[in-house]
Amino acid sequence: MTEDQELGRRVAEFRELRGMSLRALAHAAGVSSSFLSQLENGRTNASVASLRKIAAGLGVTPAHLLDASNGHTRGVLRAAERPTLPLDGAEKFVISQEPLRNLEIYAGSFAPGGSTGPDLYTHGNAQEFLIVVVGSVVLELGAERYVMHKDDSIEFLSSVPHRIVNESDGAAEVLWINSPPTEAEEFHRSDQPH
Incomplete structure (x- = not known):
């Protein structure tokens, strides 16, 4: 799996974990639904600015989206x-x-x-x-x-x-x-x- 596909898969996993539709996340992140769909399907990559917006829309850090080891959790709430x-x-x-x-x-x-x-x-x-x-x-x-x-x-x-x-x-x-x-x-x- 390519890096773009990995990132897209993690975005989709976090979105599903939160029960958000593609449209709801796109709205929360201030990106288009078509861009988000292409990202989740590994057909495009996200700029640093877009990655930050998507992470904020999901309530996670950009590092969470880039780290393949934690797609099933938001991490520990101290x-x-x-x-x-x-x-x-x-x-x-x-x-x-x-x-x-x-x-x-x-x-x-x-x-x-x-x-x-x-x-x-x-x-x-x-x-x-x-x-x-x-x-x-x-x-x-x-x-x-x-x-x-x-x-x-x-x-x-x-x-x-x-x-x-x-x-x-x-x-x-x-x-x-x-x-x-x-x-x-x-x-x-x-x-x-x-």
Whole structure:
């Protein structure tokens, strides 16, 4: 396989890994769909500028596209590099990186008394899993309250109003897994109209 064919194959692998259509990647990278198709099929090569644009559209570095050993992964997301969403006495860390395909994953860290906020909230109509990794938390789900401890898990629909609060004296950590990912416009606090 030639270098052009290798590069094209890796671009296609990364695009498929992210669940992007050829047209979506071309738009994100600011290149034409026909150029991208020719690149993926090994019929043309990319300039350094085009390679950078395509890598940015895929959310990887140009080195990822040039290194044949890592086409099946985005690489390690270091804990210190995770985007953080501050909560009320807690932090939510983004684990799954854009563009999302089938899953959305977050890690949460709750100080004693910390919560996802004072109000119940909903987001989309995804299958959501909550897994307690450290300590204990209370999941308020609709009118129910579930006290959950380390290694406990629960599955529910993200369209049901919910919130998490750490009522214990120790720190708690959780994982949230949603499938399919929630679109930003589908997030609602229960005190807001839907």
